Amino acid sequence: xxxxxxxxxxxxxxxxxxxxxxxxxxxxxxxxxxxxxxxxxxxxxxxxxxxxxxxxxxxxxxxxxxxxxxxxxxxxxxxxxxxxxxxxxxxxxxxxxxxxxxxxxxxxxxxxxxxxxxxxxxxxxxxxxxxxxxxxxxxxxxxxxxxxxxxxxxxxxxxxxxxx
Amino acid sequence: xxxxxxxxxxxxxxxxxxxxxxxxxxxxxxxxxxxxxxxxxxxxxxxxxxxxxxxxxxxxxxxxxxxxxxxxxxxxxxxxxxxxxxxxxxxxxxxxxxxxxxxxxxxxxxxxxxxxxxxxxxxxxxxxxxxxxxxxxxxxxxxxxxxxxxxxxxxxxxxxxxxxxxxxxxxxxxxxxxxxxxxxxxxxxxxxxxxxxxxxxxxxxxxxxxxxxxxxxxxxxxxxxxxxxxxxxxxxxxxxxxxxxxxxxxxxxxxxxxxxxxxxxxxxxxxxxxxxxxxxxxxxxxxxxxxxxxxxxxxxxxxxxxxxxxxxxxxxxxxxxxxxxxxxxxxxxxxxxxxxxxxxxxxxxxxxxxxxxxxxxxxxxxxxxxxxxxxxxxxxxxxxxxxxxxxxxxxxxxxxxxxxxxxxxxxxxxxxxxxxxx
Numbered sequence: 001x002x003x004x005x006x007x008x009x010x011x012x013x014x015x016x017x018x019x020x021x022x023x024x025x026x027x028x029x030x031x032x033x034x035x036x037x038x039x040x041x042x043x044x045x046x047x048x049x050x051x052x053x054x055x056x057x058x059x060x061x062x063x064x065x066x067x068x069x070x071x072x073x074x075x076x077x078x079x080x081x082x083x084x085x086x087x088x089x090x091x092x093x094x095x096x097x098x099x100x101x102x103x104x105x106x107x108x109x110x111x112x113x114x115x116x117x118x119x120x121x122x123x124x125x126x127x128x129x130x131x132x133x134x135x136x137x138x139x140x141x142x143x144x145x146x147x148x149x150x151x152x153x154x155x156x157x158x159x160x161x162x163x164x
Numbered sequence: 165x166x167x168x169x170x171x172x173x174x175x176x177x178x179x180x181x182x183x184x185x186x187x188x189x190x191x192x193x194x195x196x197x198x199x200x201x202x203x204x205x206x207x208x209x210x211x212x213x214x215x216x217x218x219x220x221x222x223x224x225x226x227x228x229x230x231x232x233x234x235x236x237x238x239x240x241x242x243x244x245x246x247x248x249x250x251x252x253x254x255x256x257x258x259x260x261x262x263x264x265x266x267x268x269x270x271x272x273x274x275x276x277x278x279x280x281x282x283x284x285x286x287x288x289x290x291x292x293x294x295x296x297x298x299x300x301x302x303x304x305x306x307x308x309x310x311x312x313x314x315x316x317x318x319x320x321x322x323x324x325x326x327x328x329x330x331x332x333x334x335x336x337x338x339x340x341x342x343x344x345x346x347x348x349x350x351x352x353x354x355x356x357x358x359x360x361x362x363x364x365x366x367x368x369x370x371x372x373x374x375x376x377x378x379x380x381x382x383x384x385x386x387x388x389x390x391x392x393x394x395x396x397x398x399x400x401x402x403x404x405x406x407x408x409x410x411x412x413x414x415x416x417x418x419x420x421x422x423x424x425x426x427x428x429x430x431x432x433x434x435x436x437x438x439x440x441x442x443x444x445x446x447x448x449x450x451x452x453x454x455x456x457x458x459x460x461x462x463x464x465x466x467x468x469x470x471x472x473x474x475x476x477x478x479x480x481x482x483x484x485x486x487x488x489x490x491x492x493x494x495x496x497x498x499x500x501x502x503x504x505x506x507x508x509x510x511x512x513x514x515x516x517x518x519x520x521x522x523x524x525x526x527x528x529x530x531x532x533x534x535x536x537x538x539x540x541x542x543x544x545x546x547x548x549x550x551x552x553x554x555x556x557x558x559x560x561x562x563x564x565x566x567x568x569x570x571x572x573x574x575x576x577x578x579x580x581x582x583x584x585x586x
Binding site: 012013015016017018021022023025026027029040041042060061064065066067068069072087089090091094095098099141143144152153154157158160161163 | 187199200202203207210211212213228229234236237240282283284285287299300301302303304306307310311315317349350353354383385438524525526527531544546547548549551553
């Protein structure tokens, strides 16, 4: 998969409440509406200006807090192509895999990337291309790469159960 | 080579010898979901399966917005009730029962050595009863409903050793905030935590729960303790499933070890907007507060009510403070009602609310206004957590919350000790 877009850069400990506020978890369920409130409590400019293929860059512990998977799916619905961080909180990381949203770990890339710059990610080669150069990221564990390749946990499960 | 508790429980489930870092597919003993079951059921049907793989595995508890705040929440609850009926899920608790993480153990759905998953991050809580329990996402719960299985990465284990006697009035919440402040919000990322040492062994069921409940706040996948005598007595009254206590081997490998001594511990507080932004209460003493949120799965049990009612009995909450009280469950509510403590709190000017999550994720029942400060006995103070990103949440123990409610300012309760019946 080739992802091309601009960088939206934020800091450490970006939590699920600022990605997708708790007060909406049972009331906003439509994908388009979810996209509109992505990052509402972190960066009100984001949802208005995000374009397909844009990449969110965060520091350590990205996605900490709640188990709510809307914190990952709202990014996907907003057009985000990938999230690059130094480390991910575990449930958020699982939710990304389960929705087929690339969650990539590269400390060096995060340090080098700047807000607004252009970025290209080649998920097959495991490379991030940007102004500062080329950075690699580790592949997903073999056991879960199938989930990601199937487009997420639900299509993967359908395949496993032989449901078309 | 010795095995940790986690390696033993997950290995037994996987049916093989496992090591940290390995990814395994396992069938949980119990799978808990709450108000998010409506969305989960929709995803479940989208998979194309009609019948839940094992209805007995699931425990569904309504608590996140109870009673429904508006028609959307009401519809959500209705979808869940219909799903439960259609699928014949026997373990369903409607809005009157309490917070999921409290109800789970009150109703016997948690036991030592069990593998429990829940579509809620605070599922780490059940480690206080010797279970391995971890939070998962909604889609994963839908897949468990469809095929009974989930993949898990076997985590490395870190050990947190606690010793010393708590000074009077200092509680497990102060200890947990101290740990969060020192280890950091990502200090236990992807790891299992074992809380151990003489202090942990002596602590009450409710106090131990505070630590495993908040293990996720420092990034942990699970928190665990060897059940002590009080915990086992509590479980024996409630659990019908036969169980065996699983413990780490003496020569098990830990990735890291931390040591804490509580004998000189001070009252601690987490400032806005992260759980690891922790200082002694004395540092922020005098900060004006508008609301006190005494509730949540962290601190709203009988022993917490004892502390708070002892402080407030015969006194009045400051006229410029709104103090909201949410018992963790109906069982807790009835017990503290019988003891007369609800009367004490109501006479002191508290607003007595129903058992449930209350404003903890900003749905209803106490959303603050712009610029307002809430002192909360809960576990999370992220920006916007209580429903308004222009407000501020500080996390404290029930003791600090109660004393501060009297003066309308954040207080170091030790300065008031002579004044109160502690």
